[in-house]
Amino acid sequence: MNRFILLITCTALPFFSFSQNTTVYKCVIKGVPTFSQTPCSKDAEQITLKEINIIEAYKSPTQANNVTDSSVDNFLEVQQIEREISKLLLTLKQTEKTYQEQVKQVSYVTQDQANRLGASSIADAIAKKTAPITSAYESKVTRTQQQIDALRQRKQLLSQIP
Missing domain, CATH: 1.10.287 (Helix Hairpins)
Known part of the structure; x- marks a missing residue:
């Protein structure tokens, strides 16, 4: 039974996205922009990266309208x-x-x-x-x-x- 649950979980796992919006910090150190997961200075700029749905991002507009290129x-x-x-x-x-x-x-x-x-x-x-x-x-x-x-x-x- 445990193997069956493990099998279903492993099979279904790729279809779920656990990622959320990610926050990174941009600092300029010695004139070079540097990005980090933690604030690297007091004047660090906080940048929020939104989750991108790759399927939606690369979906063709003709597919969305159900128009086929013949x-x-x-x-x-x-x-x-x-x-x-x-x-x-x-x-x-x-x-x-x-x-x-x-x-x-x-x-x-x-x-x-x-x-x-x-x-x-x-x-x-x-x-x-x-x-x-x-x-x-x-x-x-x-x-x-x-x-x-x-x-x-x-x-x-x-x-x-x-």
Whole structure:
């Protein structure tokens, strides 16, 4: 039981302040200001040092008003948005490259392949094979561009917030 009381006392002790206002005495001895706990001469100046609550002294005024500084959060979010936009732009470049490769492969159609597709000519067969590729490419580019535009709008909005 004694150990339990001792444990609670030692645990709670740092949360209590036993210090009070402190009195010191200032004397000038041989032209040098000297401070002491006891009067050092008859003309000693008594100085009272008030207890300082360190937590209150260093408390930020924005914390007292429950206002948070979101500029750092906004900066970090803008940086994240820029990274996402860069990734999407790279995706667009890769999509363009893939599209060009697929169109190039389609251009190697022979007359025999065109006949199997039921096309009247090689050009007609190329057009038939290219149409779905172009449609898929344009759809993907449109979606990606919309994502980029939305991210840029969000970035602009965050840049306007102080």
